[in-house]
Amino acid sequence: MSKTNDSAEKTVSQSAYRQPVTPEGLKAIEAGTLTWLDDEMYNNLNTGVLEQYLEEKNLKESFEVSHWNTSKVLIGIGIGAVFSGVTAYIGLKLGLAISAAWYIAYLLGMALKWSPSEVNIATSATTGATHASTGFIFT
Structure with a gap:
């Protein structure tokens, strides 16, 4: 959904679902250090970036890491x-x-x-x- 303001520029309404990525979360995602139950994981829910990071991490580790202990x-x-x-x-x-x-x-x-x-x-x-x-x- 877009709106037109006085200068005839189109702006996109901010979604209540998608949230911006936090700087600390982005650093942890880029470094590959973001893990389950970290505070930054919960701060970056519904960003799109976190979901993509977790999907790639799960695909990479799903057959390599055995959690059996x-x-x-x-x-x-x-x-x-x-x-x-x-x-x-x-x-x-x-x-x-x-x-x-x-x-x-x-x-x-x-x-x-x-x-x-x-x-x-x-x-x-x-x-x-x-x-x-x-x-x-x-x-």
Whole structure:
């Protein structure tokens, strides 16, 4: 959508969706140092430049970088083992078992700045370990 002002020049209306790129974000994108969960990533959402950078980064790293890490699985199993007892106790008392252990693993991953794949691995292991108590509750 364009407007014409008094000097007969066409100007483009500013979109509420597209935002300008921040200088720090542009420097990080050009240097290739912008990663998940950085402040500049959130400051540059809906710029178009960030989306293109992340698309190119994902295409480049998708087959080269493996996020599998046994320690993330063990952390997830450890959290799940603790919350398995909590879920079993609550399930036996209330007759309803709802586990929030995956949320603890998610918050831990956010605090330690894990990649989304690593957070997914840890929360999956946590959920699997927590659901082991379901057999004890309902059998």
